[in-house]
Amino acid sequence: MSVSTKHQPPSNNFGPQGDSGNPRFGSRWLGPLALLGPAGVWLIFLLVLPTLVIFEISLVPNIKPGGIVNPSGLDNYFLAFQGVYIMVVLRSLFLAIGSTLLCLLLGFPVAYWLAILAPQRWRNLMLMSFILPLWTSSLLRSYAWITILRPTGVLNSVLGFVGLPGLELLNRPPAVLIGMTYSFLPYMVLILYSSLEKLDRQLLEASADLGATPPETFWKVTVPQALPGIAAGSLLVFITSLGDFVDPELLGGASSGTAARLIYDRFLGQTQNWGFGAALSMLLIMAVSIAIALLLKYGDRDAQP
Amino acid sequence: MRDTARDSQPKNTIVTPLEEEIPTDMSNSKARFPLSWQAIFTGALFLFMYLPILVLMFYSFNQSAYSAGWEGFTLEWYRRLFADDRIGKALFNSVKVAGLAVAVSAVLGTLMAVGLSRYEFRGKKLYQGISYLPLIIPDIAISVATLVFLAAVGISLSIWTIVAAHIVFCLAYIALAVSTRLADLDSNLEEAALDLGATPVEAFLKVLLPQLMPGIASGCLIAFVLSMDDLLISSFTAGAGATTLPMEIFSRIRTGVKPDVNALSVILIGASGILAFVAENLRYRSEQQ
Numbered sequence: 001m002s003v004s005t006k007h008q009p010p011s012n013n014f015g016p017q018g019d020s021g022n023p024r025f026g027s028r029w030l031g032p033l034a035l036l037g038p039a040g041v042w043l044i045f046l047l048v049l050p051t052l053v054i055f056e057i058s059l060v061p062n063i064k065p066g067g068i069v070n071p072s073g074l075d076n077y078f079l080a081f082q083g084v085y086i087m088v089v090l091r092s093l094f095l096a097i098g099s100t101l102l103c104l105l106l107g108f109p110v111a112y113w114l115a116i117l118a119p120q121r122w123r124n125l126m127l128m129s130f131i132l133p134l135w136t137s138s139l140l141r142s143y144a145w146i147t148i149l150r151p152t153g154v155l156n157s158v159l160g161f162v163g164l165p166g167l168e169l170l171n172r173p174p175a176v177l178i179g180m181t182y183s184f185l186p187y188m189v190l191i192l193y194s195s196l197e198k199l200d201r202q203l204l205e206a207s208a209d210l211g212a213t214p215p216e217t218f219w220k221v222t223v224p225q226a227l228p229g230i231a232a233g234s235l236l237v238f239i240t241s242l243g244d245f246v247d248p249e250l251l252g253g254a255s256s257g258t259a260a261r262l263i264y265d266r267f268l269g270q271t272q273n274w275g276f277g278a279a280l281s282m283l284l285i286m287a288v289s290i291a292i293a294l295l296l297k298y299g300d301r302d303a304q305p
Numbered sequence: 306m307r308d309t310a311r312d313s314q315p316k317n318t319i320v321t322p323l324e325e326e327i328p329t330d331m332s333n334s335k336a337r338f339p340l341s342w343q344a345i346f347t348g349a350l351f352l353f354m355y356l357p358i359l360v361l362m363f364y365s366f367n368q369s370a371y372s373a374g375w376e377g378f379t380l381e382w383y384r385r386l387f388a389d390d391r392i393g394k395a396l397f398n399s400v401k402v403a404g405l406a407v408a409v410s411a412v413l414g415t416l417m418a419v420g421l422s423r424y425e426f427r428g429k430k431l432y433q434g435i436s437y438l439p440l441i442i443p444d445i446a447i448s449v450a451t452l453v454f455l456a457a458v459g460i461s462l463s464i465w466t467i468v469a470a471h472i473v474f475c476l477a478y479i480a481l482a483v484s485t486r487l488a489d490l491d492s493n494l495e496e497a498a499l500d501l502g503a504t505p506v507e508a509f510l511k512v513l514l515p516q517l518m519p520g521i522a523s524g525c526l527i528a529f530v531l532s533m534d535d536l537l538i539s540s541f542t543a544g545a546g547a548t549t550l551p552m553e554i555f556s557r558i559r560t561g562v563k564p565d566v567n568a569l570s571v572i573l574i575g576a577s578g579i580l581a582f583v584a585e586n587l588r589y590r591s592e593q594q
Contacts, residue, residue, distance in 0.1 A: 051450050054449060129351075140573065144358065285443075
């Protein structure tokens with residue numbers, strides 16, 4: 001509980017930021033406390049302390065609800081890298097990296113067209129309609145893919161109609177990949193668009209004037225300028241798909257267990273093991289933190305060509 | 306080369322509006338819809354984005370929801386849906402949770418954003434980092450942490466625990482929207498109010514708050530939609546009888562396709578379309594100001 005003092009704006013070192021430096025606030029700390037205190041308390045009790053508690057729980061092997069908490073080591077963490085579980089961890093990473101690459105591959109031409117080639121006055125409207133599906137329930141959008149991908153579904157009817165053999169995708173990893181790509185593509189397009197929109201068009205022109213072919217201009221001028229957007233978009237898709245539960249659960253079947261599903265089952269499923277679930281959650285948080293740290297470290301360097 | 310890039314940065318703003326008249330790109334036909342491969346590809350992906358929604362609509366009116374073909378028009382699934390009180394109850398719970406969470410977060414989030422923009426203090430970076438953490442940490446990890454914490458301190462789960470947990474992420478989205486708005490506001494107005502004798506509270510309520518309204522509104526809207534959409538955090542923090550709509554839907558579709566869920570999807574998609582329209586309108590108007 002000692003953490004709870006952390007949010008209190010320190011009485012020392014407090015200087016209002018120029019613009020609103022009014023001495024009329026009763027005392028120096030009343031303003032900051034009134035503005036930042038309530039949210040701070042909430043975050044400490046429902047975010048900071050819970051995270052510390054799962055870290056503690058993650059050190060307890062074989063704990064079940066109501067069990068005695070007796071932290072005794074890193075066994076739960078080692079378990080995650082053994083046997084079936086290492087497969088699950090690797091599969092989660094594979095699906096996250098796969099959907100990130102697919103989103104980038106599909107999203108870049110769309111963002112490029114919307115930001116550079118499309119007629120100016122339609123750009124905003126078209127971008128908005130592209131990301132409109134984000135406003136609808138993510139659960140139902142993934143659910144719709146069951147209808148499309150199941151053996152007698154829309155996709156196989158169309159394939160059968162044109163005389164191609166049917167595909168069995170549902171309840172296999174490819175279906176999860178499709179679902180994740182579909183779910184997170186709008187984020188990628190949105191971020192790439194805002195990065196490409198700021199592109200310096202004079203450089204494109206100059207590059208063409210100096211005799212570069214369009215592919216050369218693309219790889220040597222456009223892509224380097226869009227690199228921060230590419231990095232940010234990829235990171236966002238990677239961390240969201242790494243923690244995604246709905247797509248693997250609905251589309252993946254028994255053969256595509258991921259970390260998120262494993263955690264869910266350790267808490268709400270039949271095989272409860274809170275300590276192991278907590279350890280997996282910590283690993284997930286760490287993986288996400290590493291990805292963000294990498295972006296911050298290399299993303300900044302990319303921002304200055 | 307580097308210097309040219311930096312120098313031309315400000316000019317960029319001038320170039321863009323002109324662009325409709327003077328094509329600056331390598332492609333010659335810019336005035337009309339240029340039919341490049343990117344245009345065709347974008348068209349195909351538009352179809353990809355809307356395909357699932359169209360499929361749900363199609364099957365919600367199909368007599369046989371289980372076969373792939375068209376078996377005739379029916380409103381049976383919609384009739385069944387409206388006769389189902391579990392759906393109605395779950396919808397009520399969801400709206401209650403989202404409404405309460407957003408209302409609390411609107412106040413806390415706005416105060417937080419204003420506080421963060423106004424004060425410098427030791428640990429500000431930490432505070433800021435923690436407050437935006439819910440945007441980054443996967444839902445499943447937040448759900449687990451909240452459940453374990455509530456169990457550890459002995460709080461029994463109910464609908465209120467869902468609200469409390471939803472406030473954490475609603476707060477982050479609202480604070481983000483308000484900070485964006487704050488960044489392009491004129492701080493002189495509030496100062497003028499203070500100079501003219503308004504108390505800090507008056508200046509906040511009468512001068513700053515109206516200016517922040519578009520940011521608060523769009524933040525609330527996003528937070529509301531995300532709260533209504535949340536499955537994991539609700540599942541982990543819900544007490545008996547506090548089933549929200551995504552939880553109810555999830556428990557039904559886990560075992561496969563359900564025709565009345567198709568009908569529900571169409572209704573929900575319509576509703577979120579309206580919300581999206583309102584949100585865009587808000588954003589557009591705030592940009593016009």
